[in-house]
Amino acid sequence: MTKTSHKAPRLARGEDSAPSLAENVYQSLSAWIRDGVYNPGDRIRESVVSAELGVSRTPVREALRRLQSERRVTMEPQRGAVVAELDRHEVVELYQLRQQLEGIAARFAAQHASTAEIAEMDRILAKSVAAEKDPRVLNQINWEFHRAIYSAAHNRFLLRSIAAISDEMALLKGVKYIPEGRAADLHQEHLRIMDAIRDRDPEAADAAAQAHIEMSLRVHLRTGWQGRQDEPGEHAST
Numbered sequence: 001m002t003k004t005s006h007k008a009p010r011l012a013r014g015e016d017s018a019p020s021l022a023e024n025v026y027q028s029l030s031a032w033i034r035d036g037v038y039n040p041g042d043r044i045r046e047s048v049v050s051a052e053l054g055v056s057r058t059p060v061r062e063a064l065r066r067l068q069s070e071r072r073v074t075m076e077p078q079r080g081a082v083v084a085e086l087d088r089h090e091v092v093e094l095y096q097l098r099q100q101l102e103g104i105a106a107r108f109a110a111q112h113a114s115t116a117e118i119a120e121m122d123r124i125l126a127k128s129v130a131a132e133k134d135p136r137v138l139n140q141i142n143w144e145f146h147r148a149i150y151s152a153a154h155n156r157f158l159l160r161s162i163a164a165i166s167d168e169m170a171l172l173k174g175v176k177y178i179p180e181g182r183a184a185d186l187h188q189e190h191l192r193i194m195d196a197i198r199d200r201d202p203e204a205a206d207a208a209a210q211a212h213i214e215m216s217l218r219v220h221l222r223t224g225w226q227g228r229q230d231e232p233g234e235h236a237s238t
Contacts, residue, residue, distance in 0.1 A: 021055060021059045022058075022059040022062035022063055022066075023063075024053075024059075025049070025053060025055060025059045025060055025062070025063040026062075026063035026066050026067065028049075028053060028063075029044070029049065029063055029064070029067060030067070030072075030167065033067075033072060033083055033167070033170050033171075034166060034167055034170045035170075036170070038083045039083060040083050040084065040085035040086075040170075040171050040172070041082065041083060041085055042082065042083045043079050043080065043081065043082050044064065044073065044080070044081040044082070044083065045080070045081075046060045046061065046064070046080070046081070064081045067081075068081070070167075071084055072084050072167060072171065083171070084171050085171055086168070086171045086172060088221070091172060091217075091220065091221065092217065092221075094165065094168055094169070094172070095213060095214075095216070095217040095220070096217075097165060098165060098169070098213055099210050099213040099214060099217070100210070101158070101161055101162055101165070102146070102149075102209040102210065102212070102213050103206040103207070103209045103210040103213075104153075104158060104206070105146075105149050105150050105153045105158060105162070105209065106149055106153075106193055106196070106197060106205035106206055106208065106209035107153075107202040107203075107205050107206040107209075108152075108153035108154065108155055108158065108202075109149045109152040109153045109197050109205065110196055110197045110199075110200055110201055110202040110204075110205040111200070111202055112152065112153060112154040113152035113153075113197055114152070117148065117151065117152040118152070118197065118198055120148055121145065121148045121149065121152070121194055121197070122194065124141060124144050124145045124148055125145065125187070125190055125191065125194060127141050128141045128142070128145070128183075128186075128187055128190070129187065132183040132184070132187075133183075135178040135179070135180070135183075136178075138178045138183055138186075139178050142178065142186065142190075145190055149193070149197070149209075150162055152197070172220065179219055179223045182219060185215070189208070189211070189212040189215060190212070192208040192211075192212075193205060193208040193209050193212060195208075196208050
């Protein structure tokens with residue numbers, strides 16, 4: 001079974017050089033990286049993608065070149081295309097931006113969330129308790145909770161800003177699971193955000209969301225670099 005066989009709709013055949021075909025391959029590869037079919041450090045084989053999507057290698061190469069220009073894919077000797085991984089300094093920068101956006105989202109949700117949206121967030125948090133022993137399921141619920149906050153913020157420009165960094169978040173090694181021992185603290189952090197939104201307290205919601213992302217950064221730096229040396233000249237802010 002190939003890496004992407006369960007997620008790969010075959011593309012309509014046409015001229016391999018057609019921009020629309022290369023665009024479709026690019027969108028498929030972007031989705032696979034974002035969804036974790038390909039993770040940071042994974043090799044992307046042209047032959048596999050070509051077979052999965054039912055196209056020749058020409059549009060696959062074009063899509064990979066585009067991903068390389070966006071620094072989401074690197075070209076390595078003997079390996080070819082590899083999903084990029086953010087270095088420690090880039091991780092800190094990305095989390096700092098996300099921290100601000102999450103604070104704004106929670107602030108707006110406290111101001112604009114409907115009764116039904118608050119009930120939906122409560123329902124998601126209740127699910128997370130039952131999933132504490134399954135890190136991958138818990139991670140999915142975690143992102144479901146955050147997406148519910150984004151939706152409840154009712155700001156289309158905020159949604160665009162958050163979507164713009166979602167592809168970069170996929171380049172964080174280990175971001176697709178909850179580290180061991182993190183579940184209970186994660187739930188309490190979410191509860192503080194939820195309580196502030198329910199109380200219609202924008203300041204408290206903003207502060208709770210920012211504190212949550214700051215803690216997530218600390219956990220990521222602690223667990224994501226276990227057994228690895230810091231890159232020269234790079235230091236994490238905690």
